[in-house]
Amino acid sequence: xxxxxxTIDIHGFMPExxxxxxxxxxxxxxxxxxxxLIIHGCNRGTVLRxxxxxxxxxxxxxxxxxCFANDGESMIYLRN
Numbered sequence: 001x002x003x004x005x006x007t008i009d010i011h012g013f014m015p016e017x018x019x020x021x022x023x024x025x026x027x028x029x030x031x032x033x034x035x036x037l038i039i040h041g042c043n044r045g046t047v048l049r050x051x052x053x054x055x056x057x058x059x060x061x062x063x064x065x066x067c068f069a070n071d072g073e074s075m076i077y078l079r080n
Contacts (some may be wrong), residue, residue, distance in 0.1 A: 004075070005033035011041050015051050022051075026058045026076075035077050042072040049074065 008025060010018040022038070029036065040048040052074045053064050060078050067073035 002034060004035045004037040005029055005078075007037040007039065009039040010048055010052075011039065013048065015047055015055075018048055019051055019055065022056055023058060026056070026060045026078075029060060029078060031080050033078055033080075035075050037067070038074045038076060040072060040074060052076070 006025065006029070008022065010021065013021070018040075025036065038052045040052050042049060049072075053066070056064070056076075061076055062079040063077040065075050065077070067075055
């Protein structure tokens with residue numbers, strides 16, 4: 001499996017802050033980048049997980065999938 005373009009850890013962020021940061025990173029991801037790994041955590045609720053898995057609106061997002069080895073992570077697959 002190809003290594004993600006970037007890993008972003010949003011632990012401890014407020015949802016609005018996390019959303020702004022993720023939208024910024026999606027805009028600046030270079031063409032050719034295939035995926036971004038997001039570490040959102042899972043032990044303190046599901047707000048950040050739900051934001052990553054369904055609350056982002058970007059034309060760069062092709063698909064968002066949970067990482068089955070760790071419920072505290074999600075992979076964003078990018079459209080080029």
